[in-house]
Amino acid sequence: MKKTTLLKKMINDPEILVMPGAYDCLSAKIIEMAGFEAVQVSGYGVSACLLGQPDVGLLSFDEVIRHTHNICNAVSIPVMGDGDTGYGNAINVIRTIREFEQAGAAGMNLEDQIWPKRCGHMSGKEVIPAEEMVKKIEAAVWARQDPDFVINARTDAGAMYGPEEVVRRAELYWKAGATVIFLEAAQTVDEIKFYSARLARKGIRCSVNMLDGGRTPLLKFKELEEMGFARVSVPVMTIYAAAKGVYDTVNQLYREGTNKNVQDKIFPFAEFNKLIGLPQIRELESRFLPPERIAEKYGSIDELRKNQEQGR
Numbered sequence: 001m002k003k004t005t006l007l008k009k010m011i012n013d014p015e016i017l018v019m020p021g022a023y024d025c026l027s028a029k030i031i032e033m034a035g036f037e038a039v040q041v042s043g044y045g046v047s048a049c050l051l052g053q054p055d056v057g058l059l060s061f062d063e064v065i066r067h068t069h070n071i072c073n074a075v076s077i078p079v080m081g082d083g084d085t086g087y088g089n090a091i092n093v094i095r096t097i098r099e100f101e102q103a104g105a106a107g108m109n110l111e112d113q114i115w116p117k118r119c120g121h122m123s124g125k126e127v128i129p130a131e132e133m134v135k136k137i138e139a140a141v142w143a144r145q146d147p148d149f150v151i152n153a154r155t156d157a158g159a160m161y162g163p164e165e166v167v168r169r170a171e172l173y174w175k176a177g178a179t180v181i182f183l184e185a186a187q188t189v190d191e192i193k194f195y196s197a198r199l200a201r202k203g204i205r206c207s208v209n210m211l212d213g214g215r216t217p218l219l220k221f222k223e224l225e226e227m228g229f230a231r232v233s234v235p236v237m238t239i240y241a242a243a244k245g246v247y248d249t250v251n252q253l254y255r256e257g258t259n260k261n262v263q264d265k266i267f268p269f270a271e272f273n274k275l276i277g278l279p280q281i282r283e284l285e286s287r288f289l290p291p292e293r294i295a296e297k298y299g300s301i302d303e304l305r306k307n308q309e310q311g312r
Contacts, residue, residue: 057116
């Protein structure tokens, strides 16, 4: 099954689709290894990863596409890209959709913020008129080459205009052809239940964000599923976990002047090499390198096999 078709199917299935956010290839691979069936590229995480900067519209289109392409190639599960606002008006959206398709993404976020956008849980957001966003969604539907490519239409209108405007926009975006409606930054459980009653339980496939430290209360995924939500993303947990781990470890390294005492906080060399696929490279070498090159590099095929097993 195509990844686009699989992602669309999982969004339409009765079970909620949980999509952790990846900020790079390694985090995407770990998400897949943990057992998750799809991954969301986190624009917030990518901005922090590539630029060391907050998610306030500083990433370029080319940076996002190249990074998404690498993540798509790193995993076998469907990847949803983060297209932000589509990088312009409806005409820009046409190219944005096609570039994400060519990068290997199975779907793409498209939001109704004014550019430069910002993380949906930050203050200072602004949104374009709903009617303009409708045209951007219609352009995205028209532009995609694969009819199963998922358009995840996000509205940030709640922060400025309240839940009723979110519902109005969600209905318009759904009618325009979006695959799923992303209701960003609900601020209370009652607001989430309001969207459940007005949208999710009426057949509109809806998604919410469980952002660590954000504006939305963190609910169990099963609770959201029972409310009728089709998808939930956990966009920043992975980069927060990575940053916390590195921060604690390098500070201990600095204080103690040795890395001897941080070994319990890090992957061992061989185990990490296995995580990123070194044994598979060794297997390819054993298949495709001439015997004399294997002998030069490893001494013998048996030694290569030994290194393969040890992740060295």
